[in-house]
Amino acid sequence: MARAAPAAAQPAADGAPHGTPPRPALPNVSREELLKFYREMLLIRRFEEKAGQLYGMGLIGGFCHLYIGQEAVVVGLESVAEDGDKRITSYRDHGHMLACGMDPKGVMAELTGRAGGYSKGKGGSMHMFSREKHFYGGHGIVGAQVPIGAGLAFADKYLGRDRVTFTYFGDGAANQGQVYETYNMAQLWQLPVIFVIENNQYAMGTSVKRSTMSPSFWERGAAYGIPGEEVDGMDVLKVREAGARAVAHCRSGKGPYILEVKTYRYRGHSMSDPAKYRTREEVQKMREERDPIEQVRSLLLTGNHATEDDLKAVDREIRDIVNEAAEFSQKSPEPDPSELWTDVVA
Numbered sequence: 001m002a003r004a005a006p007a008a009a010q011p012a013a014d015g016a017p018h019g020t021p022p023r024p025a026l027p028n029v030s031r032e033e034l035l036k037f038y039r040e041m042l043l044i045r046r047f048e049e050k051a052g053q054l055y056g057m058g059l060i061g062g063f064c065h066l067y068i069g070q071e072a073v074v075v076g077l078e079s080v081a082e083d084g085d086k087r088i089t090s091y092r093d094h095g096h097m098l099a100c101g102m103d104p105k106g107v108m109a110e111l112t113g114r115a116g117g118y119s120k121g122k123g124g125s126m127h128m129f130s131r132e133k134h135f136y137g138g139h140g141i142v143g144a145q146v147p148i149g150a151g152l153a154f155a156d157k158y159l160g161r162d163r164v165t166f167t168y169f170g171d172g173a174a175n176q177g178q179v180y181e182t183y184n185m186a187q188l189w190q191l192p193v194i195f196v197i198e199n200n201q202y203a204m205g206t207s208v209k210r211s212t213m214s215p216s217f218w219e220r221g222a223a224y225g226i227p228g229e230e231v232d233g234m235d236v237l238k239v240r241e242a243g244a245r246a247v248a249h250c251r252s253g254k255g256p257y258i259l260e261v262k263t264y265r266y267r268g269h270s271m272s273d274p275a276k277y278r279t280r281e282e283v284q285k286m287r288e289e290r291d292p293i294e295q296v297r298s299l300l301l302t303g304n305h306a307t308e309d310d311l312k313a314v315d316r317e318i319r320d321i322v323n324e325a326a327e328f329s330q331k332s333p334e335p336d337p338s339e340l341w342t343d344v345v346a
């Protein structure tokens with residue numbers, strides 16, 4: 001949407017500096033939406049950096065898989081989700097929780113194993129849930145969330161609820177048999193599920209090139225008649241566009257849809273990854289040329305839709321939120337020993 005320069009001496013309603021030249025049009029997005037994407041992606045980035053620090057300090061134990069680099073995927077897709085839509089993912093789940101509106105304090109406190117965490121400090125990084133936000137985990141078994149995601153969509157269809165389930169999984173998981181059993185049933189029953197393959201090009205230390213004969217994951221849906229597409233996952237606007245197509249398909253009762261989102265993780269697989277399977281230059285090149293946050297930042301600044309000061313204010317706001325979460329995650333008490341006997345399914 002193109003925006004004209006504000007008239008002289010009039011306050012700029014959109015916060016733009018006075019007397020600035022007419023702004024070039026933004027590609028099919030408003031300034032407010034773009035700032036929201038910037039803010040949401042930055043929250044994930046800074047939260048994950050802080051989690052990495054706390055892990056290094058020994059305050060977080062066990063497994064911890066960071067999402068840094070992949071922020072545009074979940075932020076773009078959450079922008080097309082509606083109230084009541086569901087999401088489920090793997091162990092690389094902090095970004096998904098923040099993007100669907102879960103409280104950073106509760107997520108960080110779960111990472112540090114405290115009573116104020118989403119699973120009362122008993123689940124840790126890979127095992128968090130929120131009924132309120134329809135976030136169904138957090139799954140440590142690779143691919144396990146895929147049939148469960150279809151099951152959530154089955155429940156919605158069975159109960160006549162016009163809802164969509166976003167089922168996220170990785171390129172490694174995408175080679176599993178249970179994924180194709182799920183595709184078969186999802187298409188047979190026309191379930192409203194979006195299969196989001198977050199193709200970050202590695203499964204632990206194994207690159208896609210070394211693990212698959214048919215690297216175009218989305219095309220595999222054709223065997224079951226499921227449509228889909230490949231998406232540039234470093235560009236939040238492209239993700240949003242493709243997400244809107246997928247959601248429209250599902251909501252119109254046409255069954256599942258596959259989005260293969262090409263993305264990249266900057267950090268190791270988990271906190272204990274020596275990263276010997278790729279070069280520093282490969283990571284550096286991605287950061288410098290394709291970073292999803294920098295792309296939005298540059299779109300805002302070059303188009304004069306925001307000033308450096310506007311963005312600094314957002315940066316400060318996010319730092320405060322993340323610092324508060326980190327503080328809470330250390331002040332919240334450890335779970336009481338009596339909690340050993342609660343929430344046990346047996």
Ligand SMILES: Cc1ncc(C[n+]2csc(CCOP(=O)(O)OP(=O)(O)O)c2C)c(N)n1
Nearest residue numbers: 092140141142170171172173200202203204
């Ligand atoms: C059934 C199963 N097999 C193996 C593992 C060990 N494992 C954990 S993560 C992972 C790689 C998965 O890669 P991908 O699906 O691409 O997701 P990413 O980590 O890249 O997000 C493996 C093999 C596991 N957790 N579960």
Ligand SMILES: [Mg+2]
Nearest residue numbers: 170171202203
């Ligand atoms: Mg992967």
